[in-house]
Amino acid sequence: MDLALQLLFTGIGIGAVYALVALGFVLIFRATNVVNFAQGEFSMVAAYLMVVFAVDLGWPYWLSFLLALAGMALLGVIFNLGVYYPLRHRTFLPVIIATIGASILLANSVLAIYGPQPQVLQGWFETPGIQLGPVYLDSQYLLIIAVTFALVIFNYWFFEKTLLGKKLQATSQDKEMASLLGISVSTMIMITFIYSAVLGGLAGILVAPVLFVSIQMGSTIALKAFAATIIGGFGDVAGAIIGGLALGVIETFGAAYISVPYKDGFAFLVLVAFLIFRPQGIFGERVAEKA
Amino acid sequence: MMPLLEIRNLVVRYGEIEALRGVTIAVEEGQVVTLLGANGAGKSTTLRAISGLAKPASGDILYDGKPIAGLGPEAIVRMGISHVPEGRRVFPGLTVKENIMLGASNRRVATSQLSREADAMFDLFPDIRAFSNALGWTLSGGQLQMVAVARGLMAKPRLLLLDEPSLGLAPVIVQAVFRIISQIRQDTTVLLVEQNARMGLSVADHGFVLETGRIVLGGKPDELWGNEAIAAAYLGGHAKVSA
Numbered sequence: 001m002d003l004a005l006q007l008l009f010t011g012i013g014i015g016a017v018y019a020l021v022a023l024g025f026v027l028i029f030r031a032t033n034v035v036n037f038a039q040g041e042f043s044m045v046a047a048y049l050m051v052v053f054a055v056d057l058g059w060p061y062w063l064s065f066l067l068a069l070a071g072m073a074l075l076g077v078i079f080n081l082g083v084y085y086p087l088r089h090r091t092f093l094p095v096i097i098a099t100i101g102a103s104i105l106l107a108n109s110v111l112a113i114y115g116p117q118p119q120v121l122q123g124w125f126e127t128p129g130i131q132l133g134p135v136y137l138d139s140q141y142l143l144i145i146a147v148t149f150a151l152v153i154f155n156y157w158f159f160e161k162t163l164l165g166k167k168l169q170a171t172s173q174d175k176e177m178a179s180l181l182g183i184s185v186s187t188m189i190m191i192t193f194i195y196s197a198v199l200g201g202l203a204g205i206l207v208a209p210v211l212f213v214s215i216q217m218g219s220t221i222a223l224k225a226f227a228a229t230i231i232g233g234f235g236d237v238a239g240a241i242i243g244g245l246a247l248g249v250i251e252t253f254g255a256a257y258i259s260v261p262y263k264d265g266f267a268f269l270v271l272v273a274f275l276i277f278r279p280q281g282i283f284g285e286r287v288a289e290k291a
Numbered sequence: 292m293m294p295l296l297e298i299r300n301l302v303v304r305y306g307e308i309e310a311l312r313g314v315t316i317a318v319e320e321g322q323v324v325t326l327l328g329a330n331g332a333g334k335s336t337t338l339r340a341i342s343g344l345a346k347p348a349s350g351d352i353l354y355d356g357k358p359i360a361g362l363g364p365e366a367i368v369r370m371g372i373s374h375v376p377e378g379r380r381v382f383p384g385l386t387v388k389e390n391i392m393l394g395a396s397n398r399r400v401a402t403s404q405l406s407r408e409a410d411a412m413f414d415l416f417p418d419i420r421a422f423s424n425a426l427g428w429t430l431s432g433g434q435l436q437m438v439a440v441a442r443g444l445m446a447k448p449r450l451l452l453l454d455e456p457s458l459g460l461a462p463v464i465v466q467a468v469f470r471i472i473s474q475i476r477q478d479t480t481v482l483l484v485e486q487n488a489r490m491g492l493s494v495a496d497h498g499f500v501l502e503t504g505r506i507v508l509g510g511k512p513d514e515l516w517g518n519e520a521i522a523a524a525y526l527g528g529h530a531k532v533s534a
Contacts, residue, residue, distance in 0.1 A: 163402050166389050170382045177380040180342060182368040182397030182446065 002134035007252050013141030014210070015248020016148035020203035021225035022232070022240035023155065024196035029235055030172040031192040032084060034095040038103035040222020042197050043204025046072050047213045048110050050205050051119045061124060068205055069198055076197030080190050088189075103218070111215050118212035144206045151199070152241055159237070168192065220264070224251075227271040233281030242282060293356055295320040295480050296341070296372075296450055301350035301360075303333075303340050310336040312504035313350070318450070318497075323472065323481040325491040327515075328501035334484040335377050337501070338452045341482070342374035343367040354450070368397040373448035377455045377484075379439040383428035387419055387438050390427055394445025412441045415471065433464035440471060450480045457487045469494055492516070 021039055028036045049071045053064030083098045125139040159165035171178045171188040179185050203221065211217055225240075228247045232239025247267050254266035274281065294317040303311040311333045318324045326334050339345035341352055343364035352360040359367055368374070373394075381390050391409040392402075400408070413420035416437045422430060430438065436456055443451055453472070457465040465487070473494050475481060485491030492498050492512040500508040500515065508518065 163392070163405070166385060166393060167396065169384060170393055173382045173384050174380055176344060176364075177376065177382070178393075178396075179364040180344070180368060180374050180376065180380075181393055181442070182365050183393065184365055 003256065004253075005135045007256050008249060009135055009137060010141060011249030011252035012245055013138070013144050013248070014207075014252065015228075015245035016144050017203045017207040017221065017244075018224045018228045018247055019241045019244025020148055020151065020199050020206075021221050022228040022244045023151075023237065024199040024203075025225060025229050026235055026237055026240045027192055027199075028196045029229075031168070031189050032088075032095070034084075034092050034099065035226075036196070037096065037099040037222070038079070038083075038106060039196065039200050039225065040218035040220070041103045041106040042072060042075065042200030042218075043207070043221050044213075044215065044218030045075060045106055045110065046201030046204040047121065047208040047217060048114065048119070049201075050121055050208055051114075051213055055119065055121065065205060069201060072197045072201030073194050075201075076194035077190065079197060080193035084189065084193065085186070088186075107215050107218065114215075116215065118214040121208040121213050123209040140206075140209050144210075147202065147206060151202070155237065164191075224264075224267050227267050229281075230271060230279075231274050231281055233283035236281065236283045239281055239283040246282075292319065294318055295355060296482065297351070297353040298337070298341070299351045299353075301337070301340060301352065302348045303336050303345050304348045305336075305345075310345075310504055311340065311347075311350075314501070314504070314506055316499050316506060316509070318480060318482055320449075320480050321476075322496040323476050323483060323494050325483045325485055325495035325498045325512075326501060327485060327488050327491055327498055330486070331503075332501040333504045334501055335454055336504075338374060338376070338454050338482070338484055341367075342372060342376075342452060344374075344376075365397075368446055368448075371447070371449040372452065373397075373443045373446035373450070374452040375439050375443035375454060375456070377458065379432075379435040381427040381430065381435045381438045381442070384426060386424050386426055387430070387434075388423045390438050391441050391445055394442035395447070397446050408445065412445065415444075415474065416441050418467070432459050433461065433467070436460060436464070436468055437471075440468070440475075444475065444479070448479060450482065451475065453481060453483045455484055455486060457485060457490055465490060 021043060024039050024042065025036065028034065046068050049068040050064055053059045053067050054061055079102065083102045084095060087095045087098055123140045124143055127139055129136055129138040159169060167178070167183045168188050168191065171183060171185050175185050204217070207221070224247055225244060228243035229240050231246060232243025247270065250270055251263055251266045255263040296318040298314055298316050301311050301314040302309065314333065314337055326337060328334050336345055340347050343362050343366065347360045350360065351358060354370060354372060359370065388409050391412055392405045395405055395408065413423070419434050419437045422434060440453070440456065456468045460468065469490055472481060472483065476494070483491060483495065492515060495512050498510065498512055498515050499506050508515065
């Protein structure tokens, strides 16, 4: 039982990272109808930005963190203008290919600068963790869970309670109608890319001390996050978060009780099971989008 | 007097297909002008060209004397032309009130003010007041039409473009929609597209008949009713009807 609680904590921690990246997937998908295959690379680039600022330059963590997020916002702008915008009137296929191309470009640019050996980023806190009854709460996992929880609340408030959020929703539901009302569709999509790049970046920065900072970390996180969006119900915001958390818990338990080498396999086993038995995901397709 | 909207020799193509082949119409300020015609005659395309959704291949669109052909929809609605497109296009995942509030996206208004204006809109559309917090996809066709028109009016347009407001609605709802149009006309110029010629002309000061991308006839409603060939072809069979 103690072990189960410990695993649940770790699972939710790693699942929260998947949830943040999955949220980025879903928001871009809803705004542009395209899956952004470079979403995982956002996490990788942000983790390397942290290495640049906090390790190579030795700047304080909080400053490095803010600079890394600002860098991600800028990457979101460049990505929107360079990858999506020129192809926005085309079908989804050229855009998807372009995101794959951007993903390869980002990964290889970082490879050219840092080489293949993984970098190490220290945790945020001096104290490695606290013992709470039978469960040891690692401080970095606590931070990941707290930030994700705060972001989920922020996300809800932003999309449901602000006029800008409503305009973003309107744009994702019917771009032509949004433009007829005077909503600047290209601005809304720009905001979506910036927000998604920052979300993906946050996930990468938070998880970096837990994993190694490597070129591959982007694709590993993105594959899990993609699986999470399918498990949750593709295009559904709540589904992406629940799916991400569920996937983190499942793979952590699978690794502990069944087999460590097959840890990554469990995520995809669950994914395949969902594709066969419940392809619409936990939350199904929202009626709102069919009407 | 200069018309509020003047379209001259407007040509719009969709690929190889010429949807409009030289359309010329004028809409005077304060009028309701109805554009009649069969399916595919180019009625909706005319409205789409005015609101910037369709790019004209040639011809002029003058609004308040200024050329607007080729501008984007966001710029055009800011100039005061609001387009309620065919199919209502109410955002399915937003509530009725949110839909209506977003209608003012062409103006800079504080959110609290928007909320008050949206509430005031329910005075004109009492039938949808009770559904203020209902999501768009849950509404009936008539309710959707009311929301679409209310949203269009939130732009505070000088010119309102209405595309087939009666389509697919029960007769009693159609009458309610047209009652609203006759209320709107007191402060807004309306360009109305209709297949339902009887209703369309009943509120109009002027009518045009479109046929395969060209205007074949224009005039006051009673002149249109008087033209037997036109009455037979577009205005509902051979029976002589008085406007």
